[in-house]
Amino acid sequence: MNFTKKVGALNLFIITLCVLIIVVAIYLFLRGDQRHAIFIGLWVPTILAFAIFLKQILNGGK
16 A cells, blocks of 8 residues: 555655654754754644644544
8 A cells, every 4th residue: 555645645744744853853952952952842742733633623523
């Protein structure tokens, strides 16, 4: 099966974006910029929560 069709293009984009944000946050943390790393790391749950909210709206609240 095609992974993109099974997961969905938008879901794949959101997951890729979140993984990229986590990598950037880890890089900043290891470089010694802890405050920026924590700030950027908090974007991931916010993006995922917003994606879940949008999916609920698009599915009619099911």
